Amino acid sequence: MREVAVLGLGMHPWGKFPEKSVTKMCREAVEVALADAGVGWREIDAVAAASSRFSGGKGWGLNGNDVVEEMGSSGIPVYNLSAGCAAGGNAFNIGHTLVASGLHDTVLVVGGEKMPKGFIQTSGVEDVHDPEFLRQRCVGMPGPAFWAMLARRRMAEYGTTPEHFAQIAVKAHKNSVHNVNARFRKEFTIEEVLNSPLVSYPLHLLEICPVSDGAAAVVICSAEAARKRTTNPITVAASTVATARFDDGITRGLGGIVPSGPTHHSEAKQAVLKAFEVAGIGPQDLDLVELQDNTVYYELAFPEEWGLCEPGEAERLVEKGETTPTGKLPINPSGGFQSFGEATTAQGLFQICELGWQLRGEAGERQVPNAKVGLAQTLGLGGNATAAVLKR
Amino acid sequence: MTTRVHAVEGLMTETADGPRLLGSKCGGCSATYFPRDSVCHNPDCDAPAMVDMNFGPTGKIWSCAIQNYQPPAPVITEEPYQPYAMGMVDLDDGLRVLGRIDVDDPMSAQVGGDVELVVGRLGGDADGNDVVTWMFRPI
Ligand SMILES: [Zn+2]
DSSP: OOOEEEEEEEEEEEEOOTTSOHHHHHHHHHHHHHHHHTOOGGGOOEEEEEOOSSSOGGGTTOHHHHHHHHHOOOOOOEEEEOBTBTHHHHHHHHHHHHHHTTSOSEEEEEEEEOOOSSSOOSOOOOOTTOHHHHHHHHTOOOHHHHHHHHHHHHHHHHOOOHHHHHHHHHHHHHHHTTOTTOSOOOOOOHHHHHHSOEEETTEEGGGBOOBOEEEEEEEEEEHHHHHHHOSSOEEEEEEEEEEOOTTOSSOSSSEEEOOSSOOTTHHHHHHHHHHHHHHTOOGGGOSEEEOOOSBTHHHHHHHHHTTSSOTTOHHHHHHTTTTSTTSSSOBOTTOHHHHHOBOGGGHHHHHHHHHHHHHHTOOGGGOOTTOOEEEEEEEETTTEEEEEEEEO | OOOEEESSTTSEEEETTEEEEEEEEETTTOOEEBSOOSSOOOTTOSSOOEEEEEEOSEEEEEEEEEEOSOOOTTSOOOSSOOOEEEEEEEETTSEEEEEEEOOSSGGGOOTTOEEEEEEEEEEEOTTSOEEEEEEEEEO
16 A cells, blocks of 8 residues: 545535535535645546535435536546545545555545535434434434433533533634634634523533535545655545444444443544554644534543543543643644534545645644644444544 | 324333333343344344343433424424423343433433333324323432
């Protein structure tokens, strides 16, 4: 396998764009990424795309085909990857594999999504064989309530307070003020967060990410080819995919086993730990993390599940400001899902773009000083997760 | 006359001593399943032997939350909407299961609280029936 570099980064701003198709949004992101890479469309050898859940793709998740038709049908291979909210990360993993294996030299990875209003309806089918339908019909537990339940458990275990949760939202929005691609670029105080409507106790509206439209694209190539174009390319130290384990303590349907230990989010943990192993690094080597913060709770749970801090230590890091861009463990300097909103299948590439800008030192006011190694992580329906370690 | 219908048939049975959840347990690896399943999905189970199990009635709340906003269908709610509590409960017989928590004040549901299975009303259907499901009541 050969070393792979991320040569071009492109993003369409996140927001609500009712007048624009997801394919046109992708086009804008792709054009920026191509220009950033200094690569023409005809130099792209293959496309790995996230399959959208809600938009374009001819209703079959064929969003990569939409992009190729939009850019000019050149007959290149297209890979459409479906993995729920982990699809963007999955597409990056396949794109990486195509280049690392030597099968293709220059690959475009793209993800775009336009979201319907309201919180995400994960399955949308009324079928008694569908676990998600059973959960909603018999219990009535939408996604935010599930996150709230995890957050409440943490409060009981570690004494997490409403102020801890709120402080994470405050940090996210403070970062977003400096990000032109963020949808919400406004600072909030802890009081404002705690006074926003309760969605599902203990979580408030400003502690849960809304849905957005967005698109992002990256151009990748061999590190050798990249070094001919730039003196200091961003390289991919690891790109991994994992799925949930049987002994995971998070019930996917109505019920299951009582786990013997704390085995939550096993898909994300496996993807991240594997990424550390492949990259030959440990948590202490990370300069920044872009993790999937559908809710502020994850900024407390994920770092300790991955060994970035001790169990129960995450609250202390938040209190001391260590997760801000200038802290010991900067988390989501982009502003995160909290400030962008979630364009589900595009999020994995949104993260790669932010890591890339941070590692190049192009992140402006939200720059993590001297960032050399960054971790990105996604989590999606079906027990899907991805991780990537980028470095310069 | 109003009759009671289950939110989804085949998930619980009503006994004189409250409802029981219709699930399965693997004799080989002790894995528990709800709803019922005919095969064990544990990748490390080398002697799968599935048996029907009626789970309940008592357990502990692993964690709980409150549904503050009125969720859309297929969740069954009533007008005017009242926030409800729900959570994940570890039943004494080895099933971790989701369910509503049957309390007047949703804030009174607590992590670690002891609960028992009851049948509770979610709402009414178009024919005027009471739609019911399993719930957990603090004991
Ligand atoms: Zn078994």
